[in-house]
Amino acid sequence: MASPLAAAGAGLKRQGRATVTAVLLCAALACGTSEKAGEEQGGPGLSGEPGAVFIEVSRQVGLTFTHFIGATGQFYLPEIMGPGVAVLDYDNDGDLDIYAVQGAVLEPGKSISDSIWPVPKEHFPGNRLFRNELVPSGKLRFTDVTEQAGVGDLKFGEGVATGDYDNDGDVDIFVSNYGPNTLYRNNGDGTFTDVTDEAGVAAGSFSTSAAFVDYDGDGDLDLFVAHYNTFSIEGNKICTAASGEQDYCGPTAYFPMPDRVYENLGNGRFRDVTEKTGVAAEYGHGLGVITADFDNDGRIDIYVANDETPNQMWSWRDGHFEDLALMAGAAYNDEGDTEASMGVTAEDFDGDGDLDIFLAHIQHETHTLYLNDGAGNFFDSTDVYGLAQVSRGITGFGTLWFDYDNDGWLDLFTNNGLVMMDGGSGGETFPYKQRDQLLRNEQGKRFVDVSAGAGPYFQVREVGRGAAFGDIDNDGDIDVVAANCNGPMRLLLNQVGNRNHWLEFRLVGVSVNRDALGAKVALLRKGRRPMWRRVSRDGSYFSANDPRVHFGLGTDAELAAAPIEGVLVVWPNGRNERWPAPEPDQFLTLREGDGAPVS
Numbered sequence: 001m002a003s004p005l006a007a008a009g010a011g012l013k014r015q016g017r018a019t020v021t022a023v024l025l026c027a028a029l030a031c032g033t034s035e036k037a038g039e040e041q042g043g044p045g046l047s048g049e050p051g052a053v054f055i056e057v058s059r060q061v062g063l064t065f066t067h068f069i070g071a072t073g074q075f076y077l078p079e080i081m082g083p084g085v086a087v088l089d090y091d092n093d094g095d096l097d098i099y100a101v102q103g104a105v106l107e108p109g110k111s112i113s114d115s116i117w118p119v120p121k122e123h124f125p126g127n128r129l130f131r132n133e134l135v136p137s138g139k140l141r142f143t144d145v146t147e148q149a150g151v152g153d154l155k156f157g158e159g160v161a162t163g164d165y166d167n168d169g170d171v172d173i174f175v176s177n178y179g180p181n182t183l184y185r186n187n188g189d190g191t192f193t194d195v196t197d198e199a200g201v202a203a204g205s206f207s208t209s210a211a212f213v214d215y216d217g218d219g220d221l222d223l224f225v226a227h228y229n230t231f232s233i234e235g236n237k238i239c240t241a242a243s244g245e246q247d248y249c250g251p252t253a254y255f256p257m258p259d260r261v262y263e264n265l266g267n268g269r270f271r272d273v274t275e276k277t278g279v280a281a282e283y284g285h286g287l288g289v290i291t292a293d294f295d296n297d298g299r300i301d302i303y304v305a306n307d308e309t310p311n312q313m314w315s316w317r318d319g320h321f322e323d324l325a326l327m328a329g330a331a332y333n334d335e336g337d338t339e340a341s342m343g344v345t346a347e348d349f350d351g352d353g354d355l356d357i358f359l360a361h362i363q364h365e366t367h368t369l370y371l372n373d374g375a376g377n378f379f380d381s382t383d384v385y386g387l388a389q390v391s392r393g394i395t396g397f398g399t400l401w402f403d404y405d406n407d408g409w410l411d412l413f414t415n416n417g418l419v420m421m422d423g424g425s426g427g428e429t430f431p432y433k434q435r436d437q438l439l440r441n442e443q444g445k446r447f448v449d450v451s452a453g454a455g456p457y458f459q460v461r462e463v464g465r466g467a468a469f470g471d472i473d474n475d476g477d478i479d480v481v482a483a484n485c486n487g488p489m490r491l492l493l494n495q496v497g498n499r500n501h502w503l504e505f506r507l508v509g510v511s512v513n514r515d516a517l518g519a520k521v522a523l524l525r526k527g528r529r530p531m532w533r534r535v536s537r538d539g540s541y542f543s544a545n546d547p548r549v550h551f552g553l554g555t556d557a558e559l560a561a562a563p564i565e566g567v568l569v570v571w572p573n574g575r576n577e578r579w580p581a582p583e584p585d586q587f588l589t590l591r592e593g594d595g596a597p598v599s
Helices: 004-018 020-031 035-040 387-391 556-561
Strands: 054-056 085-088 097-100 128-132 142-144 156-163 172-178 182-186 192-194 207-213 222-227 260-264 270-272 286-292 301-306 312-317 320-323 344-347 356-359 368-372 378-380 396-402 411-416 437-441 447-449 464-470 479-484 490-494 501-508 520-525 531-534 549-554 564-570 576-579 586-591 596-598
Touching (some): 085 156, 085 464, 085 479, 301 344, 344 396, 344 531, 387 447, 411 464, 411 479, 501 520, 549 556
Parallel strands (some): 207 286, 396 464, 501 586
Antiparallel strands (some): 085 097, 097 128, 172 182, 182 192, 207 222, 222 260, 286 301, 301 312, 356 368, 396 411, 437 447, 520 531, 520 564, 576 596
16 A cells, blocks of 8 residues: 555656656747847846756746836835745646736826836736646646736735635735735635735735744734835935935835734634734834744744844744844844845755754845754854855845755855945946846855856846745746846746756645644655755745745765655644655645654
């Protein structure tokens, strides 16, 4: 008899092997991309080339979306901050769909005809939902289903969070806006219902990142929403670049704001418990948000990346939150300075069994790596791992620790773009463009910038913001959807990961939240430390990721040297279960209660 794990994954295993052809199709399309086609997307041709790590294929597969800020020349701060993007399987068909966040015209009394930029020809106004047709067609292709799904929010969008807040088996969408926020409940039939008012989560002024998280451990997903500052249209300030040209203001031009916490009441409604939980007592320019158990005490913590204000680490203690970031060493860098914290990711990048934190910052600062000592104490180890030198000239936003080459070590991608002019405009119409970066993890010892050899995309300059990560083509490696401010969305298909072995797991909670957000998964290997990953949708910047857990396993020789002995899941309620060793190169579903209990 097949093991429960093998039986659960058999169908998905066949699906994963069949859809490898999708990558070959996209690679062929990309190799035929014309220079003109690339220019229509807002940049040079992005065709693939031999040896490219990622190829950009958005237009070839129907993912045509251009973000538009509707600027009328007032330099309103919300215009330059977004957008985010989400990858999610909204229709439960086994492939990842994409939700894109859109801007709008903010100046009162003005319309798109008053914009200083040309209006995009496609998909404006409003947010857009693109359905992935990979399953069952076997071909990677996207269809815009926004109108039939009912999710085309027309407000000025900033970020997006996803999660099954009502535990009904399908994923819901929360949109953070400048202005009132929006919550869409998934009806399970391809449509959504705007339940913002009845759910009680509309409140907002300048919301940024958000995350669904079961902070109180009661089995359903609560909601944490970061806020930036007190900017208002009426109180817009005039700021200038070093050249004397008008420019967007920095965060300190306005007062910071407290974030908001919403408790899920289990009846479709949330209650604002910001004051009750103690979060209202502290203010910060909130941008990135990540939720994880940083000190291994069995409770989920909430880490907030704050722009030029101390970062926060909210830990749930006796019915309220305490900010432990200062005591933990993760509020300031090693020089005691606040930084322009934007994108954030947390994983066990060095394989020692605890969660480390990476923060992307503005140019002239460096990105920051906080190394965890195993007890929730963090040490700024940026220089030790070679990240200072490669990041000083970069303004980074969307980011994630992920194993792009499936060698078992977690690498880094950063989606980059300026927020203020570097000196002056230099004659550019939108002078905030930078190249993205791919940083390879050299076996937990240091990170090396491999962008130059990663493909033509990494030579393109755009105004990068959010980034969402997941296996878009179901071929066993992680792809990237990169969102640009006032520019086209990009789909980067991984061309090298599935040359090595891999495993991907989808977890389903029963007594815990159905997404199993907050669970930890360990791949047990003979003669090696366990390889730990966490179940999450949050992190990056203003974006939502694939919750499936991905493991790169390396070459045949590496797999033979450290064979898999089993899979251990630590569910959010602390219950441990173990499954037998699976065969590599397949997708598997692990349902709470189907594994063997481990005391």
